[in-house]
Amino acid sequence: MYNFMPVLAALSRVVLVFSVTFFVPWAWSWWGDEHRLQEVWLLSFAVTFTCGALVMWRTQSHRRELMPKDGFMLVNLVWAVLPAFAALPLWLGVPSMDWTDAYFEAVSGLTATGATVLSGLDTLPLAINVWRCFLQLFGGLGIMLLVVAILPLLGLGGVQLYKAETPGPMKDAKLTPRIAETARGLWGVYFVLSLSCFLAYRWAGMSWSDAFMHMSTTVSLGGMSSHDASLGYWDSPRIEAVAIVFMLLAGVSFARYFIVWRTRSLMTLVKDVEVRAYFGVLAVSIALVSTLLAVHDVVDSFPAALRVSAFQIISLATTTGYSSVNYALWPAFAPVLLIMLGCFVSCAGSTGGGIKMVRMIMLVKQARRELIRTIHPRVVNPVHLAGQGIPNSVLMSVMAFMLIYGATILSLTMLMLYSGMDIVTAFTAVVACVNNIGPGLGDVGPAGNFGGLTDFQTWVCTFGMLLGRLELLSVLVLFTSQFWRK
Numbered sequence: 099m100y101n102f103m104p105v106l107a108a109l110s111r112v113v114l115v116f117s118v119t120f121f122v123p124w125a126w127s128w129w130g131d132e133h134r135l136q137e138v139w140l141l142s143f144a145v146t147f148t149c150g151a152l153v154m155w156r157t158q159s160h161r162r163e164l165m166p167k168d169g170f171m172l173v174n175l176v177w178a179v180l181p182a183f184a185a186l187p188l189w190l191g192v193p194s195m196d197w198t199d200a201y202f203e204a205v206s207g208l209t210a211t212g213a214t215v216l217s218g219l220d221t222l223p224l225a226i227n228v229w230r231c232f233l234q235l236f237g238g239l240g241i242m243l244l245v246v247a248i249l250p251l252l253g254l255g256g257v258q259l260y261k262a263e264t265p266g267p268m269k270d271a272k273l274t275p276r277i278a279e280t281a282r283g284l285w286g287v288y289f290v291l292s293l294s295c296f297l298a299y300r301w302a303g304m305s306w307s308d309a310f311m312h313m314s315t316t317v318s319l320g321g322m323s324s325h326d327a328s329l330g331y332w333d334s335p336r337i338e339a340v341a342i343v344f345m346l347l348a349g350v351s352f353a354r355y356f357i358v359w360r361t362r363s364l365m366t367l368v369k370d371v372e373v374r375a376y377f378g379v380l381a382v383s384i385a386l387v388s389t390l391l392a393v394h395d396v397v398d399s400f401p402a403a404l405r406v407s408a409f410q411i412i413s414l415a416t417t418t419g420y421s422s423v424n425y426a427l428w429p430a431f432a433p434v435l436l437i438m439l440g441c442f443v444s445c446a447g448s449t450g451g452g453i454k455m456v457r458m459i460m461l462v463k464q465a466r467r468e469l470i471r472t473i474h475p476r477v478v479n480p481v482h483l484a485g486q487g488i489p490n491s492v493l494m495s496v497m498a499f500m501l502i503y504g505a506t507i508l509s510l511t512m513l514m515l516y517s518g519m520d521i522v523t524a525f526t527a528v529v530a531c532v533n534n535i536g537p538g539l540g541d542v543g544p545a546g547n548f549g550g551l552t553d554f555q556t557w558v559c560t561f562g563m564l565l566g567r568l569e570l571l572s573v574l575v576l577f578t579s580q581f582w583r584k
Contacts, residue, residue, distance in 0.1 A: 103160035105171045106153055112176055113150030116183065117143050122232050123187065126307070127225035135191050135225050142186040149183070167581065170572055177564055181205045184233055191226055192216070198553045202560050207233030209567035210449060212321030212419035212536030213559065215549040219326050224307060227324040231311035235292065237567075238318025238348075238449040287355045292317045295344045302336040316344045319449045321419030321536045328544075329409075330422040338409050338422060349376065349416040351447030371484050372445050372456045379443055379455075380415060384408050387432050394429050407432075415439035417451040419536025421544040433539055437526055440535040451534025451566050453503060460488060460496050502570050506562075507532060513558050519551075527551075531562035 124139035184204035189197055199215040206213045207230050219227065295317050299309035308324060315322045325331035329341060350373055357366045367373050384407055390396075391403035406423055413420040414436040426433050442458045444450025463481045470479050481488045507528055514524035519541075526538030527548070537544050542551075548559060565573050575581055 101160075102171070103157050104162050105168050105175065107157035107161045108168075108172050109175050109179065110150045110154035110157060112172075113146060113179065113183065114154065116180055117146035117150060119232070119236060120146065120187070123225040123229040126228045127223070129224070129307075132223050132225055135187075135223055138187050138191045139225070141190070142183070145186060146183040170575055170581075173568060173572055174576060177205075177208065177568060181208055184208060184229075187229060188226065191223065198556050199549070202548065202556050203230065204233065205560050205563050206536075207231075207320070207322065208237035209451075209534055209563045210234045210238045210315075210318045210320035210417075211451070211531060211534040211563045211566075212315065213531060213542070213548050213563070214322060215547060215551075215556070217326060217547060217549060219324055220331075222324075228307070228311060231314040231320075231322050231324070234318040234320030234322055235314035238288070238320060283356045284352050287352045287359070288317065291344070291347060291355075295340070298340045298344070299337065302340045303332065303334060304337065312341075316341055316418065316420075317348050317449065319345065319348050319416050319418045319444070319451075321413065321417075323420065328421045333422075335405065338405070341420060342409060342412050345412050345416045345418050345420075346377075346380075349412075349444045349448050349450050351445045352449075353447045354445075369484070371459060375459055376443060376445055376455050379439070380412060383411050383415065383435060383439060387411060387428075387435065390429055390432055396428055410436060411439065414535060415443040416448075417444055417533060417535045419530075421537065424543070424545045426539055426543040426545060433543075437529055437535070437539065441529065441533050453500070453533075456483075457496050457499065459483065460493060461500065463488075464493055464497070499569070499571065502574065503532075506565060506570060510558055510562050514555055517552060517555050517558075519555060527555075527559055528562055531559045532566040534563060534566045 120139050120143040124136060124143075127133075127135045127139060181201055181204035184207065185197070185200035188195055188203055189200035192200075195203075195216075202213075202215055205211075212234070214230075216222065216230075292313055296309050296313035299312055299316075300306060304312065311322075311324050312329075314320070321328075323329065323331075329338060350367070354367055354370060354373065358364060384404070387407040387410075388400065388403045391407055392400045397403045397406060406425075409420075409422050410425050412418075417440050425436060441452045443455055444452055446454040446456045460481065460483065463483070467479050467481055470477060481493060507525075510528040510532065511525050514528060515521065519527075523538065523540030523542055526540060527542045530536060530538035530542065537547075540546075542548055548556065551559065
């Protein structure tokens with residue numbers, strides 16, 4: 099049988115680190131003069147810290163270097179267990195919220211999905227809104243990258259965790275010789291981008307609290323907001339421009355920024371095939387939707403069409419999920435395109451969800467190779483990316499990922515349909531959750547939320563968010579018999 103004890107020993111330390119985060123909303127509750135909630139944050143901290151300390155005490159004799167199998171188990175446990183603790187203040191502090199909805203909201207936050215079951219966000223206590231948004235900041239780049247930077251200090255290995263958590267098909271490439279240094283470098287980039295976004299939102303006209311919350315959900319590409327109308331609450335071109343800039347930046351691999359900083363050259367970004375495809379797809383999509391809106395007189399002028407289409411396309415394509423208008427009322431081509439873009443546009447190594455642009459590029463190149471082979475069966479035509487040949491093992495991994503991705507979308511959609519949901523809501527809810535986009539269409543569109551789902555439907559979407567955040571394989575490998583063999 100599989101030995102859980104070393105994994106639980108590492109998990110206990112992660113839980114202890116996470117317990118400290120409750121002091122962030124606790125501090126905001128002092129600022130907002132929310133005395134009733136201060137006890138909620140302290141109780142949540144006490145429960146989380148006590149659980150972590152007890153497990154650490156019981157497993158202290160089982161600490162050892164983590165094996166690859168342990169890495170996968172720990173990553174899955176972290177993303178399943180931490181939302182349970184994160185849900186405590188939501189369950190205790192929001193009277194109308196049951197445990198299922200609280201856990202869903204916590205998973206949505208930590209996975210930077212941005213789907214919500216809450217309405218009346220404008221009247222929620224400040225500390226509750228701060229907590230929802232801060233969870234996205236904490237989970238955006240990946241909790242395990244933070245853990246990888248800390249685990250060496252605890253005597254635990256980090257390479258296995260990095261490979262299990264890092265998004266994208268090419269996980270073995272290191273930016274520095276030491277994996278902990280890599281993780282700290284990525285978090286350094288994340289911090290600088292977050293601080294810049296915070297100051298930019300404040301400059302654009304947001305209050306300090308709104309600037310903090312929306313910084314948390316912009317750089318993480320999560321998209322939660324403190325207002326039901328999202329960024330449409332301000333109707334401010336300046337605020338939307340700030341959001342566009344930082345959503346675009348966060349949709350690019352943070353590893354590229356780390357290399358730019360080390361080499362003091364932007365050529366890494368300029369020559370990157372994935373980055374060029376990322377901006378190219380966005381530019382074409384904005385042109386198409388802007389023209390569509392202008393032709394159908396959805397808005398008053400082409401500049402207005404350009405403004406709303408650029409914001410919505412970048413928001414949905416990067417899997418952020420902000421909205422400034424109800425794009426579900428646009429001609430059908432536009433909202434369907436928005437959902438489709440969220441499935442693949444963001445770059446591997448970014449805080450975005452979906453299958454990632456690099457996988458789409460590989461699929462297109464592989465399809466082109468097979469077309470050429472149809473005409474010239476004996477031709478040698480290897481697939482190249484950025485001037486380097488892509489190993490067949492990587493291509494097969496991408497093909498397997500896409501097969502599992504399609505099967506997952508289909509299976510979860512059928513479950514939602516079986517529960518009685520209409521096809522538009524069911525399909526787009528699953529796509530939005532698995533790709534960590536946030537809003538879908540139908541009842542879960544930009545004018546609605548996930549609050550009307552049954553408990554069964556909510557748990558299906560919760561599982562979909564976890565699958566998407568860990569890119570399917572890291573979760574589904576636990577369901578294979580080979581994983582549990584000693």
